[in-house]
Amino acid sequence: MRPRFLVLSLLLVPHAGCDSSNPRFWQPKNDLLPMVALDDRIAYVEKNSHTAYLLDPADASFKPRFVTVGKAPIAAVKRNGSNQMLVVSNGDSGSAGVAPIQPQLQIIDANPNVVPAVYALAGRFDGLAQSVDGRFVVLYHTSSTQDASDTGLYNPNEMTIIDFTQSLDPKAPLPTKSIRSLGGVPARIEFSPPSVAQAGVPSLAVVLSQNYVTIMDVENTERTEISVPLCAQSAGCAYDPDTIQILFGSVDLLDPKSPFGPTNPKILNIYVRAETSKDIFQIALSIGTDAVGTIDFNASLSLLSVGANPAGMALYVSNDGPRLAVLAPTSQSLVIINPSTSQTLRIAATSIPANVIVPFTVANSDGTQRNEAMLVDTLYGSTSVLFADLGVVETSGGLEIKDSPLRAAAGDVWPLLDQGIAVLVLGKPTAISSFTVVELSTRRIVDITASSTFARRYLEARPPSRLWGVTDGTKLTYVNLVARKAGTTFAPSFVWLDQEITSIQALDPPLDANPTNPQKPRYLVVGHNDPDGIGNLTFLDADTPDRSTARTAYGFLFSNYLDRGQP
Amino acid sequence: MKTTICAAPTLLAAVALLLPSSPASAQPYDWPYATRKSPQARPAPQPTQTEGPVASWEPLRFQVGLETRTIWLLDDAAKRLAGNHAPTNVGLSLQADVLRPNDKLAARLDLGWVTTSSSTFQDTTNLEERLETNVISLGLSARYDLLRWLTPYARLAGGVGWDKVTVGSGASSLHDRQVFGQGSAGAGISLRSPGLRFWQSPSAPTVGVMGQIEGGYALASGSDFSLKSSPGTSTTNPIPTSPVAIGHVGRSAPYLRIALGIAF
Numbered sequence: 001m002r003p004r005f006l007v008l009s010l011l012l013v014p015h016a017g018c019d020s021s022n023p024r025f026w027q028p029k030n031d032l033l034p035m036v037a038l039d040d041r042i043a044y045v046e047k048n049s050h051t052a053y054l055l056d057p058a059d060a061s062f063k064p065r066f067v068t069v070g071k072a073p074i075a076a077v078k079r080n081g082s083n084q085m086l087v088v089s090n091g092d093s094g095s096a097g098v099a100p101i102q103p104q105l106q107i108i109d110a111n112p113n114v115v116p117a118v119y120a121l122a123g124r125f126d127g128l129a130q131s132v133d134g135r136f137v138v139l140y141h142t143s144s145t146q147d148a149s150d151t152g153l154y155n156p157n158e159m160t161i162i163d164f165t166q167s168l169d170p171k172a173p174l175p176t177k178s179i180r181s182l183g184g185v186p187a188r189i190e191f192s193p194p195s196v197a198q199a200g201v202p203s204l205a206v207v208l209s210q211n212y213v214t215i216m217d218v219e220n221t222e223r224t225e226i227s228v229p230l231c232a233q234s235a236g237c238a239y240d241p242d243t244i245q246i247l248f249g250s251v252d253l254l255d256p257k258s259p260f261g262p263t264n265p266k267i268l269n270i271y272v273r274a275e276t277s278k279d280i281f282q283i284a285l286s287i288g289t290d291a292v293g294t295i296d297f298n299a300s301l302s303l304l305s306v307g308a309n310p311a312g313m314a315l316y317v318s319n320d321g322p323r324l325a326v327l328a329p330t331s332q333s334l335v336i337i338n339p340s341t342s343q344t345l346r347i348a349a350t351s352i353p354a355n356v357i358v359p360f361t362v363a364n365s366d367g368t369q370r371n372e373a374m375l376v377d378t379l380y381g382s383t384s385v386l387f388a389d390l391g392v393v394e395t396s397g398g399l400e401i402k403d404s405p406l407r408a409a410a411g412d413v414w415p416l417l418d419q420g421i422a423v424l425v426l427g428k429p430t431a432i433s434s435f436t437v438v439e440l441s442t443r444r445i446v447d448i449t450a451s452s453t454f455a456r457r458y459l460e461a462r463p464p465s466r467l468w469g470v471t472d473g474t475k476l477t478y479v480n481l482v483a484r485k486a487g488t489t490f491a492p493s494f495v496w497l498d499q500e501i502t503s504i505q506a507l508d509p510p511l512d513a514n515p516t517n518p519q520k521p522r523y524l525v526v527g528h529n530d531p532d533g534i535g536n537l538t539f540l541d542a543d544t545p546d547r548s549t550a551r552t553a554y555g556f557l558f559s560n561y562l563d564r565g566q567p
Numbered sequence: 568m569k570t571t572i573c574a575a576p577t578l579l580a581a582v583a584l585l586l587p588s589s590p591a592s593a594q595p596y597d598w599p600y601a602t603r604k605s606p607q608a609r610p611a612p613q614p615t616q617t618e619g620p621v622a623s624w625e626p627l628r629f630q631v632g633l634e635t636r637t638i639w640l641l642d643d644a645a646k647r648l649a650g651n652h653a654p655t656n657v658g659l660s661l662q663a664d665v666l667r668p669n670d671k672l673a674a675r676l677d678l679g680w681v682t683t684s685s686s687t688f689q690d691t692t693n694l695e696e697r698l699e700t701n702v703i704s705l706g707l708s709a710r711y712d713l714l715r716w717l718t719p720y721a722r723l724a725g726g727v728g729w730d731k732v733t734v735g736s737g738a739s740s741l742h743d744r745q746v747f748g749q750g751s752a753g754a755g756i757s758l759r760s761p762g763l764r765f766w767q768s769p770s771a772p773t774v775g776v777m778g779q780i781e782g783g784y785a786l787a788s789g790s791d792f793s794l795k796s797s798p799g800t801s802t803t804n805p806i807p808t809s810p811v812a813i814g815h816v817g818r819s820a821p822y823l824r825i826a827l828g829i830a831f
Contacts, residue, residue: 030694062809459766477728498805532694532735537808554796558734562644562792562814 016083030533032075032489033244038110039083039508045076057523057539071103080134083110090124122173129189136218137162140186156185161221180227184209197253201287208241226299238275247271247315273313277499278305288410310354316371329353336394352382358415358422360440418550419465420480470501495545503527506542622761624715630662631779632828636681645794648698650687677706695736702728709742718757741794753783777830787818801820
């Protein structure tokens with residue numbers, strides 16, 4: 001080989017490494033937790049840089065606010081009832097040469113003037129549940145099989161209960177509570193409704209594990225929890241916690257005519273329905289006081305017989321007290337139970353195997369309320385719905401048969417009881433072809449059919465009660481479900497966007513402290529394909545969506561990119 | 568962070584092609600420190616033989632060459648964008664003596680163009696960042712021939728450049744282009760070989776190899792980069808997309824310039 005070509009060859013060797021391919025192609029790009037919709041802005045949390053980005057759609061520059069969160073964030077959710085985001089981070093267990101980083105809970109307010117609150121955690125929790133009003137947050141381990149390789153030993157039934165009305169020490173790890181294990185781990189946590197606290201009973205959390213529930217007083221965490229086995233695992237039953245339905249009854253005095261005291265406790269019934277059980281579990285909590293006024297709990301378990309596997313359960317109040325209406329689709333029956341006596345009052349046959357019950361009240365001409373229910377089959381392909389006058393069912397056993405035919409079998413039911421309607425989704429819930437709006441009080445049914453698949457559906461439950469969806473990939477379509485103005489009912493409208501739509505989310509009306517500027521629009525956030533996780537959203541006026549006023553924020557997660565993470 | 572700068576090997580390879588294929592094939596010429604032979608001592612050319620090249624230390628007024636410019640970045644954002652703290656530009660330069668008041672002193676004008684392209688993958692985003700930089704500069708240097716082959720000089724230069732930043736790849740990428748001004752002051756030395764005249768003719772040029780090495784400081788205007796995009800739409804009237812301000816980049820930095828070329 002001639003020396004010149006040898007030199008040339010040697011000099012060209014480095015070109016073998018000069019391609020533009022990613023040397024870390026196997027690693028994820030921007031690794032974002034799901035978008036969090038706060039009241040008036042949206043937030044993203046990026047895992048690798050452990051940074052939260054809060055974007056105000058009203059900001060024309062789309063420059064997000066950056067907040068550093070704890071290392072290894074695993075969950076970010078909106079705190080109920082407030083314009084704040086809760087971020088749970090796992091931290092780092094460290095190594096011989098690296099100091100460990102403690103897991104933490106961080107509360108980030110949408111107001112940039114509020115300094116984020118950080119609370120150290122004693123465990124690496126991966127589950128978060130919160131009460132409806134956002135007062136209580138429970139952090140827990142969702143599964144015993146979670147990746148706890150960097151945690152070492154841990155108790156899967158340990159949890160941290162946070163009451164935000166109490167003063168919390170940001171320096172010390174939040175205290176933990178270990179609940180009794182009956183062989184399972186928490187799968188879901190539900191909180192008692194505000195009406196329970198309003199009745200003077202401490203707020204409760206019901207922890208659902210396989211085959212048992214645990215009831216905790218979240219206001220007094222030192223109080224021993226109550227564990228209620230639903231069935232013995234040795235008996236071969238396996239109740240899936242994800243399909244269990246919980247209903248809280250009203251709080252009543254044992255003797256309504258006597259005052260609350262050591263001999264006259266308050267009674268709170270909690271009803272538990274498991275699909276593979278033929279009974280409804282009634283947990284009666286007796287909340288009493290001792291001689292010095294200390295609250296004390298006692299629980300008793302009763303079985304309310306349905307006779308078949310229950311699939312839908314509703315609680316209503318008749319003239320004679322609370323009643324439980326339970327559907328059993330396999331036996332095509334509606335069972336009315338008096339939980340006060342554990343007595344089954346009536347079993348009425350239904351013409352369809354209904355599995356969803358939507359209770360509602362209708363005003364009589366004399367001003368009294370009548371309990372009714374809509375019964376829907378979403379499992380077996382029935383093409384009609386039933387309406388039941390529950391009072392008539394209880395007294396006579398007769399179920400009014402009003403065959404309200406549907407265009408197709410319902411796949412899902414979205415009750416909007418405060419709006420007086422229910423939406424029946426026809427077809428598969430993931431990609432519906434048509435739906436039916438039922439005006440419950442008049443039983444008026446309106447069918448709406450989409451010419452093409454109505455995907456990415458998003459139900460705006462609060463007024464103006466709109467159903468949003470996507471047709472043809474980029475066509476944002478919406479329907480008013482309730483007549484606010486004459487002629488606007490059920491009039492589909494649409495807006496063409498530029499990119500394929502992957503998600504739809506409506507924000508709350510902005511919390512504008514300046515009353516002289518009440519015209520800030522309420523935003524609809526439309527997500528688009530974003531494989532690199534750089535932020536790709538289009539913002540529209542949610543009340544009057546219009547392409548001409550829409551704006552796209554693309555790549556906004558790169559804001560101040562050069563000022564972050566420099567070499 | 569990995570940076571790939573692929574232009575330098577290419578240019579070095581081109582230089583290699585210009586090199587003589589072997590020492591044996593090189594034409595003989597006098598070495599600078601050898602005793603200069605008198606032209607009269609040379610044997611008279613034989614009419615039947617081909618005339619060989621003749622070496623000469625006559626001034627070489629023009630130079631065409633390759634140029635590299637390494638900058639030691641001071642600004643953190645610039646380092647981040649370039650992917651390292653000392654990116655190297657490569658390019659071409661043309662130089663010419665415009666004034667020679669005496670045998671030792673000369674004023675030289677140079678016109679240069681350097682470019683660089685680097686791509687990095689950030690740890691946090693794992694996205695490709697690509698920076699392409701081009702600079703065109705006009706320089707004026709004052710030279711003093713200390714030795715026949717060694718010439719110190721001082722140089723002032725000014726020019727204009729443009730940066731193109733691309734983040735991401737494919738249709739979803741974002742980009743921005745910024746123009747900046749630049750001025751520099753530096754000093755260095757110039758080295759040259761004897762010139763060779765390949766044929767005997769009054770119009771035959773004397774050709775030599777000349778190189779410079781120069782250090783200095785470049786003052787350049789900074790830029791605020793705002794990434795823009797056209798996220799996958801074919802409509803003529805797309806929904807407006809706001810640019811994304813990614814930060815300020817400062818470019819003033821010390822530099823080292825190396826040039827190598829053919830002079831005549």
